[in-house]
Amino acid sequence: MADVALAARHEVPMSAHDLFDLFGAQAGASWLFDARCDAVIPGAPVTLSVPVGPDGGDPIDLLGRISRCIPGRLIEIVHDQPWQGVLTIKLTAVDAGTTRVTVMANLDERGLAWIMRRRGWPHDLPEDHSVHRVGLLTSNSGPGAVYTVACEHLAQLAVDEINTEGGLEGRRVELVVGDDATDPGRAALEARHLVAAGCRVIVASVTSASFEAARRAVGKTGIPLIHPHVNEGGGGGDQVVRWGERPIDQVRAVAHTVMRSAAGRRWYLVGNNYSWAHGAHRAATQAIDEAGGVVVASAQVPLGTGDFTAVLEDVERSGADCVLSCLIGSDEVAFERQVSEAGLRSRWETVSLALDESSRERIGNEAARGIWAVFGYFQDLDTPENNEFLQRYRNRFGRWAPPVSSFSESMYEAFLLYAAAVRSSGLDTSVTQHLYTAHARMPRGLVSSYGPEALRQHLYVARSGTDGFRLITG
Amino acid sequence: MRSLAQEAFDALSDPTRRRILQHLSEDQEITAGDIADRITGVGRTAISSHLRVLRTSGLILERREGRYRYYSLDPEGPVRDALAFLQGILGSALPTVHEETETERPQQTRRRTG
Numbered sequence: 258m259a260d261v262a263l264a265a266r267h268e269v270p271m272s273a274h275d276l277f278d279l280f281g282a283q284a285g286a287s288w289l290f291d292a293r294c295d296a297v298i299p300g301a302p303v304t305l306s307v308p309v310g311p312d313g314g315d316p317i318d319l320l321g322r323i324s325r326c327i328p329g330r331l332i333e334i335v336h337d338q339p340w341q342g343v344l345t346i347k348l349t350a351v352d353a354g355t356t357r358v359t360v361m362a363n364l365d366e367r368g369l370a371w372i373m374r375r376r377g378w379p380h381d382l383p384e385d386h387s388v389h390r391v392g393l394l395t396s397n398s399g400p401g402a403v404y405t406v407a408c409e410h411l412a413q414l415a416v417d418e419i420n421t422e423g424g425l426e427g428r429r430v431e432l433v434v435g436d437d438a439t440d441p442g443r444a445a446l447e448a449r450h451l452v453a454a455g456c457r458v459i460v461a462s463v464t465s466a467s468f469e470a471a472r473r474a475v476g477k478t479g480i481p482l483i484h485p486h487v488n489e490g491g492g493g494g495d496q497v498v499r500w501g502e503r504p505i506d507q508v509r510a511v512a513h514t515v516m517r518s519a520a521g522r523r524w525y526l527v528g529n530n531y532s533w534a535h536g537a538h539r540a541a542t543q544a545i546d547e548a549g550g551v552v553v554a555s556a557q558v559p560l561g562t563g564d565f566t567a568v569l570e571d572v573e574r575s576g577a578d579c580v581l582s583c584l585i586g587s588d589e590v591a592f593e594r595q596v597s598e599a600g601l602r603s604r605w606e607t608v609s610l611a612l613d614e615s616s617r618e619r620i621g622n623e624a625a626r627g628i629w630a631v632f633g634y635f636q637d638l639d640t641p642e643n644n645e646f647l648q649r650y651r652n653r654f655g656r657w658a659p660p661v662s663s664f665s666e667s668m669y670e671a672f673l674l675y676a677a678a679v680r681s682s683g684l685d686t687s688v689t690q691h692l693y694t695a696h697a698r699m700p701r702g703l704v705s706s707y708g709p710e711a712l713r714q715h716l717y718v719a720r721s722g723t724d725g726f727r728l729i730t731g
Numbered sequence: 732m733r734s735l736a737q738e739a740f741d742a743l744s745d746p747t748r749r750r751i752l753q754h755l756s757e758d759q760e761i762t763a764g765d766i767a768d769r770i771t772g773v774g775r776t777a778i779s780s781h782l783r784v785l786r787t788s789g790l791i792l793e794r795r796e797g798r799y800r801y802y803s804l805d806p807e808g809p810v811r812d813a814l815a816f817l818q819g820i821l822g823s824a825l826p827t828v829h830e831e832t833e834t835e836r837p838q839q840t841r842r843r844t845g
Binding site: 260261265271276286288307308358360362367370376378381382383 | 736740743810813820822823824
């Protein structure tokens with residue numbers, strides 16, 4: 258990866274080993290040294306709260322993992338959000354009690370573009386008719402950044418494969434990415450930018466609230482707008498396509514098993530306060546009722562919630578046997594860690610409708626143990642097509658690239674299905690009509706679209722185990 | 732057509748252009764001839780084309796006076812702003828060691844809340 262590098266250097270009155278131990282100790286040393294990680298070893302996920310606002314406020318989470326580590330000498334972090342790059346900390350002993358610390362940041366062109374945009378500079382990409390542009394609207398920042406972490410990689414993998422097969426309409430396909438910062442207002446703005454840049458399709462890996470804002474902004478511009486991952490349905494038609502797992506199917510697939518495991522049928526529902534979680538709670542109430550369970554209480558919290566003390570007290574008071582979480586991204590991570598820290602993990606069974614591989618690893622193996630998840634795809638799916646797909650992903654993005662999930666795999670699928678629709682469309686059939694009837698074998702298995710709002714796919718039930726998801730059914 | 736970030740990235744990726752930027756950061760404003768004198772092993776024509784790339788990508792400013800052209804870093808350009816912003820973040824990444832942290836051993840248990 259060609260990149261630019263910036264560095265800062267400073268001498269600190271501490272030994273190199275004491276300084277190394279300070280990393281991740283939450284001692285208030287600096288945003289970098291106060292990294293949140295469960296272990297300082299290669300492969301361990303790391304979250305860094307980078308102060309970007311005036312006076313050090315308004316932090317954004319930089320999500321990465323430790324890629325190299327030499328005690329007392331070096332820590333290297335490869336990060337994927339909000340931009341892709343590498344942070345290196347080098348420690349050099351000057352004398353027994355003094356260490357020279359060098360922090361180096363490497364970033365590529367997209368990283369530079371992200372920072373320029375976040376600083377408020379205009380980022381209009383001039384139209385280029387020599388390429389076939391496709392847009393990815395995703396959340397590189399904000400609470401959603403945790404579950405979208407591999408989406409850009411998977412979109413790029415699909416684009417690479419489409420280009421290997423000759424591109425589209427005789428042109429090379431180029432991916433353009435917009436970051437909604439998990440905010441609907443920003444989603445509308447970024448969607449307009451993608452259209453202005455000449456994108457012929459927008460595939461969205463954003464919350465339903467952001468997707469709705471994008472639909473209102475660009476839904477009538479004539480280009481397909483696809484929401485391929487978990488959503489509550491509705492809003493499809495014309496150029497708008499909504500695929501992905503639906504809450505009612507997810508809960509129906511797991512409700513009986515979970516109540517049997519809990520030896521109880523009282524449910525507590527917790528979710529973020531926006532359209533998907535509202536729809537999911539309604540659907541879950543119906544599915545739980547069908548399965549003979551009863552919802553005893555529920556709570557909805559704003560996106561970006563980090564303290565769940567009051568919710569946990571409420572769950573305990575309710576005497577629930579099962580908890581259904583419709584929290585997303587960093588909220589889900591914070592909630593599940595707090596359940597575990599409070600010693601409540603075995604008090605009830607937990608089903609989470611948006612707990613993907615990336616959220617799971619940031620909760621941690623121990624803290625996430627036993628949580629139930631239902632998706633049409635898990636990275637641990639042991640099928641020849643998935644194993645081959647994962648090998649291509651690792652070959653392209655390396656061993657430290659984030660885990661693949663149903664969210665990110667669905668981005669790969671959507672771009673391939675779009676390419677197939679473009680190739681099949683002609684004078685009398687539109688790309689959208691082909692998207693309505695798209696079907697193909699994908700890493701998750703056979704998928705078939707029917708109409709603008711549904712995708713047939715097999716659902717798998719899994720439980721979080723010692724180092725990933727253990728598939729229970731399927 | 733390329734975006735400003737793409738152009739800036741290309742501009743920054745070249746070692747000669749990075750050397751030019753380094754010299755410009757040390758002096759407020761210098762002529763193309765001064766830059767060529769300081770960067771050995773690169774011809775004047777090549778220096779001129781490097782300066783043109785840096786100017787079109789929004790990194791430097793050009794001022795003409797008589798037969799001379801003077802160059803300086805664009806203090807308000809988007810690329811300078813983005814890099815200065817990242818440099819500021821890196822500056823605050825270095826540990827500040829207080830009395831307490833010097834004497835108190837860091838905790839061995841790692842905690843994070845996502």
